[in-house]
Amino acid sequence: MLKTEGIVLSEIRFKETSKILNIYTKKYGKIPVMARGAYKPKSKLIATTQPFSYNEYILHKGRNFYYLNQGVVIDPFYNIRENIKRFAYGFYILELIEKSIPEEEENERLFLLLEKSLRILSNIDEEFLKFIVAFELKYISFLGYRPYIDSCVICNNNHNLNMKFSNSEGGIICSNCFSIDPGGKSIDMLTIKVMKKLLFTPLDSLNSLETPVNILMKLHNILEEYILYNIDRKEFNSLNLLKSITDDI
Ligand SMILES: [Zn+2]
Structure with missing residues (x-):
């Protein structure tokens, strides 16, 4: 389990109800994150998977992606x-x-x-x-x-x-x-x-x-x-x- 602050840079839909995000994190730089079920109407991940939002995340690392377990909004920048x-x-x-x-x-x-x-x-x-x-x-x-x-970069003039x-x-x-x-x-x-x-x-x-x-x-x-x-x-x-x-x- 990894804990870091991060800002959502972009999202794309994956299958019916999931999202693949690019999150810029404080500790690990830019990482691809799978948010399973983030499109379900009652998902707890809705707020923390919106572009611009600034959140604290708990993630775990899989083979191709990080997986989003939990998120807490720090500032949604609505x-x-x-x-x-x-x-x-x-x-x-x-x-x-x-x-x-x-x-x-x-x-x-x-x-x-x-x-x-x-x-x-x-x-x-x-x-x-x-x-x-x-x-x-x-x-x-x-x-x-x-x-x-x-x-001048070249001759200093x-x-x-x-x-x-x-x-x-x-x-x-x-x-x-x-x-x-x-x-x-x-x-x-x-x-x-x-x-x-x-x-x-x-x-x-x-x-x-x-x-x-x-x-x-x-x-x-x-x-x-x-x-x-x-x-x-x-x-x-x-x-x-x-x-x-x-x-x-
Ligand atoms: Zn010059």
Whole structure:
């Protein structure tokens, strides 16, 4: 028997009444969990097998899956599911975590970031884009790819106003070094400055930051590609939903 806190990333139906979940746990990282009978109307597992919900679990390990024996809700994060924008941004957060992390690799820092992000998201009514760009920066940093934006990654030059963001170099490069990554995306000084602020400001203190929407859109665009590059994926399904409900992304 294993005991751990976890957050449900996704669910799929299995046979008539069961669910296979992907749960991001504090102790064991991302694990596949079979919740037998979770679709039965009177199942005790209904609340603790919903995406976004944060629970304490008792599990046991089988050959292909972990099996869910018992769950106690810590926070259901109902507010996320009650608002289409919160839901769509939250769905993107869950997909980012699910797609980038190998199974059974513990990362408590990332777990705490996920938990904190869902808690903050469940109370947001506006400025979603600022929140999500700050999340993207922290998330990719915790995976080990913090973008280097103090000076040119290659030659350390910081007096050149003509900069690009390079996915392959993991940061900004100056015009002397453009040939190293011809696919770099132009990035101006103000955008770099906003990126730095969002990287170092805690998620629960973002209210104090003034951030123009056009710069946030540019940053999201750069980060989406930077994240996909580093986790070796082509696209995020959840962004299609987001794009259909907001013009910001
Ligand atoms: Zn350079």
